[in-house]
Amino acid sequence: MPAAHWERSMGYVADRWHKTRPTPDEPECGQHKGMVASAAHGKGKRWQARYDAPNGREVTSLWATKTEAEREINKQESAKATGSWLDPKAGRVTVERFALDTWLPAQSINGRSEVEYLGALRRYCFPEWGHREIRSIKPSEAGAWQKLLISKYKLSGTYPNRVARYVRGVFRLAVIDRVIPVSPFERISAPALDETAVQPPDVAEVKQLLAAAHIDRWRTMLEVTALTGLRSGEIRGLRLARVDFLRRTMLVDQQLVHEKGKGMYFDELKTGAGLRTLPLPKRVVDVLAAYIERHPVSTSGPGAGLIFTMPAAGLIGESTIAFALKAICKRAGLGPRHWHELRHHYASVLIAGGENPKVVQKRLGHKDVMTTLRTYSHLFAEAEERTRDVLDAAWAEPGETGDGAEFSGTGGRIPESRSGSGVVAQLRA
The missing domain is CATH 1.10.150 (DNA polymerase; domain 1)
Structure with a gap:
């Protein structure tokens, strides 16, 4: 006798212990009247729940009782209907x-x-x-x-x-992918971003480094990095074709990287945000133009098209410029600096100049503005405080003490000789 079952579209329960289509001459099961034992009789769980997954693949599971198997069918069919179905075996x-x-x-x-x-x-x-x-x-x-x-x-x-x-x-x-119903991290907070506040070199320190850089290549790379915020791989992989001297822009679209087993090679940037066009100050355009005149760009070899290479057109490794900067710092009588801190210097200058976080993010090629804010939050705070000081000083009433005292007698008007950056310099003193 065939085992009880449901319509295929709703799944069904199969009796593993008995045949659904026995031949007339097969003996009756000794334990279950009117049924013919299958080869699996008495082995494992008797009832098998069978249903089709949303992708059409049949899914099966074994249960001790028919009621349990039917309950499983109901559960899975309901999940399919609501779109919350998960493959029980996927997990x-x-x-x-x-x-x-x-x-x-x-x-x-x-x-x-x-x-x-x-x-x-x-x-x-x-x-x-x-x-x-x-x-x-x-x-x-x-x-x-x-x-x-x-x-x-x-x-x-x-x-x-x-x-x-x-x-x-x-x-x-x-x-x-519906492998598990919920992530174990669902209500677990991620580890805090314990970032150390960056302390970038100021303009005076960068100028000291430039003065101590006796090799033309390192001096020029150092200055261009400080004025563009390029990453190490980006400055080392900078091609002449990416610099538009007429429009004073630079396209940043690749970097020179090193990978164990592959050596140095040119690669795309890590994120889409890294692809950017930088506006160049006149100083960078002049510095690059003068450097290229002194050191023409090679048209052959591994360094073909690169502005900065080692003698015989060799590619510059990250450890090479790190060692060069270390020697420059020592010669300048300064503490050690990392090349990436020149990028921080660029960001600090933009922030001090009043650029908003979104602009700084775009210039640095950060993936999102939160990365910029986390890295330079203290610098933005300092810039805000300087803004308050400038405004307080500018609007101080005659006779007021404190920051506005130096403007007493001007009716709150900033003397022309102290406007703009002069006020900030006065306040910093």
């Missing part, structure tokens, strides 16, 4: 397999970023969770793991937040 994939096979290939990143992401996962995630089914991770474990980044792995600064962002992304995609 069995391990964290490592989902991260490597699904999440990583889905990221729109270049090769270097993929190496960075993979390295973070292998060092901090897979040792803890790699072998675990992705559905088994609990929120309490997610919170505890984030604390391990600091207590066990001794990460600091922005790195705990960055690593956690990668792993949280793995689980977020698992939710989107």
Whole structure:
């Protein structure tokens, strides 16, 4: 006798222990009257819930009783109807397999970023969770793991937040792909962005560095970086064709990078925001034009088209300019500086000049304005305070003491000789 079942469109329950189409000569089951035992009789759970997933693939599960199997069918059909269906077997994939096979290939990143992401996962995630089914991770474990980044792995600064962002992304995609119903990080706050306030060199210090840079190449690269905010890879990969001397603009669309096993090569920028056209001050145009006249751009070899190269048209490595800057700092009698701090200098000058955060973000090629605000929040605060001081001084009434005293007798009008930058200089003194 065939087992009881529902319409195929609604799923059905199958009796594994008995045949649905026995032949007339097959003996009756000794335990269940009117049925013929199958080869699976007495082995494992008797009732099998069967239904089609939204993609048409049949999904099955085993249950001890018919009632449980029917309840499972009802649950899954209801989930399909509301759009909340999840493959019960999908969550069995391990964290490592989902991260490597699904999440990583889905990221729109270049090769270097993929190496960075993979390295973070292998060092901090897979040792803890790699072998675990992705559905088994609990929120309490997610919170505890984030604390391990600091207590066990001794990460600091922005790195705990960055690593956690990668792993949280793995689980977020698992939710989107309907592998798990909810991420264990759903109500768990990400590690705080513990950024150290940058203290960029001021104009006076940059001029000291320029004076101590005896090699033309390093002096010019240093000055151009301070006046454009280019990253190390961007200045080292700067091509003559990207500079429009007539319109005084510079297209930043590539960088020179180094990757273990591949050596140095030209690569696209890490984010779309990094692609930008910079307005150039006259000083940069003049400095570059003079440098190119002294050192014509090579038209052949690995450095073809590059403005800055080593002798014999060799590409400049990141460690090379880092070593050069270290020597320049020592010669200038200054503390050590990193090349990236010249980029911070550029940002600090823009902020001090009154540029708003969105403009600074665009000039630096940051992905979002929050990155700019987090990095330079204290500098924006200082700029705001200077604005208050200038206005207080300008509008001080005659006889007032404090910041406005120096303008007493002017009726609140700024003397012409003290307007503009002169006021700021007076207030800083």
